[in-house]
Amino acid sequence: MATLVANGTVVTTTGTLQADILIKDDAIVAVGRRIDRSGDPKIIDASGCFVLAGGIDVHTHCNLTVGNETVSDGFFYGSVAAAHGGTTCFVEHPGFGPAGCGLHHQIALYRQQADREVIIDYGLHGVVQQVDKNILQDIASLPQRGIASLKVYLTYSGRLRDDEIIEVLKAAHRAGVLVTFHAENHGIISSLTEELRQSGRQNDPAVFPQSRPDYGEAEAINRLIALARAAGDMPIYIVHLSTGSGLEIIRKAKQQGSEIYTETCPQYLLLTKECYRQPDHRGLAYIMAPPPRRQVDCDALWEGLADGTIDVVATDHCSFSLAQKLRRGKDDIFNTPGGIPGIETRVPLLFSEGVLKKRIDLQTFTRLTAANPARILGLAPQKGEITVGADADLMVLDPRQEKTLCPSCLHQQVDYTPFAGMTIQGWPTTVMQRGRVVIENENLKATRGTGSFVERKIHQS
Numbered sequence: 001m002a003t004l005v006a007n008g009t010v011v012t013t014t015g016t017l018q019a020d021i022l023i024k025d026d027a028i029v030a031v032g033r034r035i036d037r038s039g040d041p042k043i044i045d046a047s048g049c050f051v052l053a054g055g056i057d058v059h060t061h062c063n064l065t066v067g068n069e070t071v072s073d074g075f076f077y078g079s080v081a082a083a084h085g086g087t088t089c090f091v092e093h094p095g096f097g098p099a100g101c102g103l104h105h106q107i108a109l110y111r112q113q114a115d116r117e118v119i120i121d122y123g124l125h126g127v128v129q130q131v132d133k134n135i136l137q138d139i140a141s142l143p144q145r146g147i148a149s150l151k152v153y154l155t156y157s158g159r160l161r162d163d164e165i166i167e168v169l170k171a172a173h174r175a176g177v178l179v180t181f182h183a184e185n186h187g188i189i190s191s192l193t194e195e196l197r198q199s200g201r202q203n204d205p206a207v208f209p210q211s212r213p214d215y216g217e218a219e220a221i222n223r224l225i226a227l228a229r230a231a232g233d234m235p236i237y238i239v240h241l242s243t244g245s246g247l248e249i250i251r252k253a254k255q256q257g258s259e260i261y262t263e264t265c266p267q268y269l270l271l272t273k274e275c276y277r278q279p280d281h282r283g284l285a286y287i288m289a290p291p292p293r294r295q296v297d298c299d300a301l302w303e304g305l306a307d308g309t310i311d312v313v314a315t316d317h318c319s320f321s322l323a324q325k326l327r328r329g330k331d332d333i334f335n336t337p338g339g340i341p342g343i344e345t346r347v348p349l350l351f352s353e354g355v356l357k358k359r360i361d362l363q364t365f366t367r368l369t370a371a372n373p374a375r376i377l378g379l380a381p382q383k384g385e386i387t388v389g390a391d392a393d394l395m396v397l398d399p400r401q402e403k404t405l406c407p408s409c410l411h412q413q414v415d416y417t418p419f420a421g422m423t424i425q426g427w428p429t430t431v432m433q434r435g436r437v438v439i440e441n442e443n444l445k446a447t448r449g450t451g452s453f454v455e456r457k458i459h460q461s
């Protein structure tokens with residue numbers, strides 16, 4: 001079965017060209033002008049549209065339970081929402097498993113839950129919640145199961161000590177596994193949280209950012225750079241960077257030769273801490289860690305995207321509903337299940353707010369949303385770029401489409417969007433996964449379980 005995506009403006013990391021794309025089975029077989037149409041391929045007319053590599057969201061929590069609360073998406077609706085927003089592959093961060101469990105516990109569980117649900121391809125990160133001999137052995141066996149990266153937390157109950165982080169970095173490097181870090185200083189957070197509770201302000205969402213200050217992120221990043229050095233100059237990956245001060249440290253470290261990859265998310269580019277000041281506790285909708293910061297931080301992060309200091313825009317998608325957040329957090333904001341939904345809006349927001357507002361160009365856009373995450377986290381050369389031989393994971397983005405965001409016009413199974421009221425120019429109208437049309441003219445065409453687990457392998461430089 002052949003398909004021709006015709007007459008579009010094809011965007012790659014190296015340029016933009018008027019071209020057709022010929023797809024046979026699940027791969028791209030030709031990119032160019034006036035491709036031979038013999039054999040009667042199915043034609044997808046992309047006139048007036050951009051044709052881009054499908055989005056890759058390398059930071060999601062489509063399936064997460066914290067305490068008694070479970071996110072509302074699950075893998076089916078999470079992947080449906082992703083596809084509607086132009087994303088054709090995601091890499092899920094599993095939650096912590098039962099105390100003392102090995103690394104493969106959560107991976108096996110998540111595979112079991114995802115394989116029969118997803119409509120697009122997906123991968124899994126590992127998550128380290130304690131360090132012992134068994135865990136270090138588990139790290140060595142991750143690549144055999146297609147897992148090329150790990151998550152380590154510097155805060156929460158599963159956080160690691162500095163010496164443990166060094167051990168993990170060494171073991172991961174031997175195995176060819178990249179370690180990703182949630183970088184916030186735990187001691188600062190717990191003591192400031194306690195102070196806010198003592199002063200009786202734990203029912204005011206507006207004080208939430210005070211419990212997780214920007215200098216806590218900067219300290220953690222600084223420390224991680226030192227730990228990576230102590231481990232023997234190991235590469236590290238910082239998830240959801242939120243501050244200009246953290247960015248400055250990373251920029252300097254990169255200039256001095258550190259291999260440090262950085263991800264941010266739309267919420268840190270487009271929201272500020274003012275989001276917490278809303279009537280009727282609605283600020284609880286925005287409880288996430290780290291919190292959005294000041295406008296100067298947003299501006300700095302946009303600059304970091306444009307100059308290449310930040311490599312990846314992901315989402316940290318985590319659909320606890322506003323109802324759940326209100327139920328758990330009304331009396332004590334620090335009990336609110338954290339996270340916001342965003343898997344569906346990432347690509348359109350970055351196109352509308354980034355490309356159309358001339359903060360980034362089209363090449364940077366496709367790099368941040370597809371090529372870089374694919375390369376850094378082991379999905380390339382199969383995914384992330386429009387090139388002959390790659391998976392035919394594509395989106396046709398129509399810049400004429402306009403949408404004002406609201407919960408009911410999205411497919412995320414959640415009663416709010418943190419970006420409600422924003423008008424977006426440009427939307428992915430047709431989305432293909434390995435040659436299959438999953439979204440056609442904004443309608444879902446794929447069925448449950450038709451996506452696949454992707455084995456990732458990092459090609460070390």
Ligand SMILES: [Zn+2]
Binds near residue numbers: 061
């Ligand atoms: Zn996360």
